[in-house]
Amino acid sequence: MAIFAISDLHLSFNKPVHIDQIDPENDITKPMELFGWEKHYDRIRDSWRKSITNSDTVLIPGDISWALKQKDALHDLEWLSQLPGHKVLSPGNHEYYYHSKNKIRNILPADMEWLDADFTIVEGKLICATRGWTLPTDRYFVEEDDRKIYDRQVGRLRLALETAVARHSYKEIIVMLHYPPINKNSTTSGFWELMKQYEVKYCIYGHLHGKSIFDAIEGKINGIELKLVSCDALHFSPIQIMS
Secondary structure, three states: OOOOEEEEOOOOEEEOOOOOOOOOOOOOOHHHHHOOOOOOOOHHHHHHHHHHHOOOEEEEEOOOOOOOHHHHHHHHHHHHHOOOOOEEEEOOOOOOOOOOOHHHHHHOOOOOOHHHHHHHEOOEEEEOOOOOOOOOOOOOOOHHHHHHHHHHHHHHHHHHOOOOOOHOOOOOOOEOOOOOOEEOEEEOOOOHHHHHHOOEEEEEEOOHHHHHHOOOOOOEEEEEEEEEEEOOOOOOOEEEEOO
16 A cells, blocks of 8 residues: 655547557547657556556556547546556646646546645555646746746645645645646745645656756755656656655
């Protein structure tokens, strides 16, 4: 009954697909081979099956599907549901199909949960999640475009943590973010200060790919274990974060 994590699966099946019968010529609308991820769905499937059982949980913080519409994202979610374990999902910056938490929850397969500005309990741990956003210290942050979204996302993490702790103050907390909560330019942010305030034990995040992986901040900082779990950073294999 372990907890694993992996993000940025970037699936793009355009019809219902059996987990072992993928035809790359007909079943994939946006192959990640364009980005150097050769048959990454096969690599995810095979490594997942080696590590994960139905009694385990996998945390997936965002960029699950390339789909633009919810009905198309369902093909990716159903492919994912064929893999072992319980899946806890939260949004990333490419969840274009996601407009309503209630609507996405209504179509999820039975072995999945969707979190956004709220929490669930897994193996006695509080799992709190929101998307996050580009940090003010990031070179791509544009004040007039990003400040309101950043502040809103900090508020959404605060809501998740406040609600979780109000109901279960005695449990350890894991935070799922899509964007990193700190970067090489700054060791703080609104997200980071909240996690310190609420004594978060573990934070996973994704979003970083390719050369950006080498800029990721990881390890134990101020008592918080920080881990990048984007697919290519993990070599397409879910990583166990807690037993």
